[in-house]
Amino acid sequence: MNLRVLTPSRKAPQAGDVFAFQLPDLTYRFGRVIRTDATWTLAQGADGAVLIYIYRTQSREMAVPDRDELRRDHLLVPPMMTNRLPWSRGYFQTVGNVPLDEHDLLPRHCFLSAARGRYFDDYGQPLAGPIEPVGDYGLHSFRTIDAAVSDALLIPRTPN
Template sequence: MVEGERSLVGSVQTNMRILKPTRKKPRLGDVFVLQMPDDKYSFGRVVSTSAMVGGRIQSQLIYVFEIRSASKDLPARSELRSDHLLVPPMMTNLLPWSRGYLETIAHLPFEPGEVLSQHCFYDSFFQKYVDELGNDLPGPVEPVGELGLQSFRTIDDAVSAGLGIPLVPEG
């Protein structure tokens, strides 16, 4: 597939375009891009590489920010702050990078204000709130993410909804 084409992997279609597949594992502080059908790039950040889904599945905790651009150039650092999230934090595996949906463009050590002081996810099975390690929280702490391992497809749906782009029908 040519970089920037709308993705159709197997029978799974997404709004996100395939950029640059890699087997290189993301690192804490990595900045990545994803591209939607309007040709603009959205920016994200790897906030943890040791988040736990269900107390046993290690995952990457990522942020996706409101900032968008026609280029992959690193935006101003102020745009990569935790108060500029497009969607709540998400936990995912390495597949979005190995399939090319997320492309790492830079690595930045964290500065104050760039990471939420408390991550919160709603566990719909047990109907409770937990942090990124599965520890119980007394109640919701905004922004509340959905507990679970998010696939490139569910990341695509969340970002599409956040941007007002019609979701790709399940098929």
């Protein structure tokens, strides 16, 4: 994978947590936990996903970026829903917590369910149509996050 292993953590992500991940060029990129109770499928009991933003910001230092770098207009990829594995496996390392405010968040989250050909928000509610940026309606693994980040940065994907 292009994401490097940092320090594994068993601590549950919290809304506002800023996390770092490292790429092959040894720069750090950053993301933020938006919610920890997102709904990632219409199946019963499918809430509890971690909704994250991943930003374009990069640094040679693993420190919380300036708040201006954590704006909704600095997203590298559309919002994603994942579980705790990126943290427990050490691909994401929490570096601090910056409480969320309304200016940090997209007005509405939108995800496309390819299987259903419909759009849903992060609460599992149907949407009439796309609202940019459109993410995938489902649970991302650290591998699919790696692929999305690699594609956005034009870094060749590593073979499985």
